Amino acid sequence: MPRMFGRPVTAVAVALSATMLIAGCSGGSGDDGKPDAGKSSAPPAVGAQGINPQPASKVKQGGTLKMAIQQWISQWNSYQVDGNQGDAQSIVAQVEPSLFHYDAQGVSQLDRDFLLSADVTSTSPQVVTYTLNPKAKWSDGKQLSWQDFATQWKALNGSDDRYRVADTSGYEQISAVTRGADDQQVKITFSTPYADWKRLFRPLLPAATIATPDLFNKGWLGRIPVTGNSWKVSGYDKTAETVTTVPDPAWWGTKPKLDAVIYRALDATADTDAYLNKEIDYAAAIQPEDYKRLVKAPDTDIRSGARWDEVHITLNGARGPLQDLAVRQAVDLAIDRQGIVAAFSKDLPFPVKPLGNHFFMPNQQGYQDNSGKWGSYDLAGAQKLLDAAGWKDNGPGKPRTKDGKQLTLQYVLSAGATSSATDQAQLVQAQLGQAGVAVKIQTVPADDYFEKYVHTGAFDLVSFRNVDAIFQTLLYSTFQAPTASQVYGNYGRISTPQIQQLISQAARTTDPTAAVALYNQADAKIWEQVHSIELYQRPQILAVRKGLANFGASGLADWDYDAMGWTA
The missing domain is CATH 3.90.76.10 (Dipeptide-binding Protein; Domain 1)
Structure with a gap:
């Protein structure tokens, strides 16, 4: 799913862990544009980009950029709860005013x-x-x-x-x-x-x-009513599932280089073939099976960078067995994060480690691992917690029971998921099965995944990504205590007065050192409550059509839609 910027709006964008929510610039490859052989000693650092930076004089006027989006967009208001999704936010940021932009350092x-x-x-x-x-x-x-x-x-x-x-x-x-x-x-x-x-x-x-509430909630359904940037939407084709943006002739600033950007809704599993067939101009190269095909593609650069991008598992604390903190903690201990990370990263050119923080990335100032015992794999500890919670152990391979009911959780997976997301769900299913927790994987249409399942809480376990939370307050709603009528971005509906107090205090603190300390205190409590289980920081690795300038893996920076284009 494309990155939402522009950049983060009031809520951090969410994306399927199955897909690449794109960025905008890059480095980290050899002189031939292919990754250096073997694993490097560390992932890309803050500021690392891979965008083929070129001055305006070397970018020709005209041409079209074809990009994939993950689903057809029905709600375009990126501040509305159903519009808090990366595809919509990315396109809205291209056509509406962003008062500030972020540079490669995230400033x-x-x-x-x-x-x-x-x-x-x-x-x-x-x-x-x-x-x-x-x-x-x-x-x-x-x-x-x-x-x-x-x-x-x-x-x-x-x-x-x-x-x-x-x-x-x-x-x-x-x-x-x-x-x-x-x-x-x-x-x-x-x-x-x-x-x-x-x-x-x-x-x-x-x-x-x-x-008005009616305009806010319904006025952006199916369309962007008014724009205010260098680009505007020229067409929505629901049959072809494409959205086209073009330069606005009334724009008062520097004229964009490209003639058009075409966004096409595709399942993530189709991106590689679409790229190889020249239907789109970039594709995520992070899946081993995709990377092996894309790295050999003619006229292709592999571009990598370091962005704020985390993969996690959200637990629903508002229904079923997971309403019990002890059961959530047992699920946490029974999941082998290291095993999941190792399976995901085995073919990547640099190491990936389990993530120990909900607010900061490992390559970001302020990061510390607050996971403690809740970041460790402890099957015996999980079994002990379930015993104490009254869930009877019925022997190997059999679900535990309590009051005549089986301990069963629903793991919702998008039909557009890539192999790593599917593998992750199956690993979780197998790992929790060892503790006597049955997991049923429910595959749902990609277009319904967020709107009908994640946003509504129709799941027990679900995995997606929070991205580009360079300002920690962008994650406020993720951990904010829900009300009777609002869940904000807290789709698992798990919070405590102490967590709420700490994140509120951090948001009001202008001393950066003090704010970091408060966020880390809140993070430790979030781990303890098992609001979500952090897995890893997702690398940026993109296959990009050679000759495409000022575009690719941008790390912490925004895309500049006016500068991107094709070199002569």
Whole structure:
């Protein structure tokens, strides 16, 4: 699934662990574009990219870029709970304003096509003043204005449950959004300090399209109603399952190089054949069977990078046996993470280790392994917990029982899953079977996977990826305590008052060292509650058509849709 940027919006994008949610730049290959032989001593570092960087003078005007997306998109509002999905977010970021972009180090940089300035102009209370570029306009001809900010804040701050939002974090800490010197200046006042303010309002959406709960929830179904960037959508073809974007002739900034970008919905298992048939211009090369075919393809570069990208297993604590913490902890101990990681990474050019943190990646400042005993494989410990919880051991190969019911869990898998995701599900099934936990793998249509199963909680176990959470507050909704009407991004519906307090305090802490310490304290509690079982940081390895410039494995950076194109 393509990366959502642009970049992260109010909630971090989620993607199937089966597929590659793409990035935007790269390095890590030999002079011939093929990976160096053997395993390197370490994975790509922060800032590593592989995008074939080229100046504008060496990129020709014109041409089409063909990209795969994972499913047909029905909800385009990336702030709405059903729109919190990487394909939609990626395309929306191409056609709507992102006030900041991220560089290769993951540092936010002002986008001057939209902003002349954005600064903290007061610290008590915290006030951020944005001055908009007066040239910036929506596709309906209206200038971007302070009213767009005010309307978005009202929709996302959590004060009105009729807005089905994916994430309220950051916005709920804003106390006022007011007009500045003119309509193109806006003042954001925070009720409590908020260090990650640059992650808010990206993308910015037009007020007219989200001004009411009905518009917010339904106005973006099947279409993007108004755009405001260098690109616009020229067509949605549901029969062919393609979405086409083209440069907007009304754009006030640098003209894009490409004539069009065509997104085509494909199951991940079809990407390699589609690439080899020249139906798309990149494909994930991370699966062994795909890599072996793609590395030999003519006119192909293998591009790699290091991005914020984690694979995990989410447990549903709101139904069935997993409502019991002891059962969740038993499931955790019975899963051999090292075995799963080894099976996934056996053919990769660099080592992959089990991930020990929900907030930080191993190549990111602030990382520490907080998994403790919950990161270890302990079958005997799992069996002991299940015994104590009243689940009778019926012998090898037989499910445990309690009150006449078998201990059975439903593992939901997308029909579009690649071999590694399928293998992972089968490994979990076998590992939990050793503890007397039966696992039924239910394969569902790819287009229904998130909307009808993950988002609604129709699962016991499910695996997907959180990506590009460079700001830790982007993960706030993932661990936020659900309410009666909102689950936010916490699809397993597991939280505690202590976790909520720690992540809330961290979000309000402007001292980076203190914030890191709070996130790590919260992480230890998240492991203990078995909210989700972290598996590994997923590498970026892409096969990209040779001659495609400023595109590929971008690591922590955004894609620049205006710079990408074909060299002469």
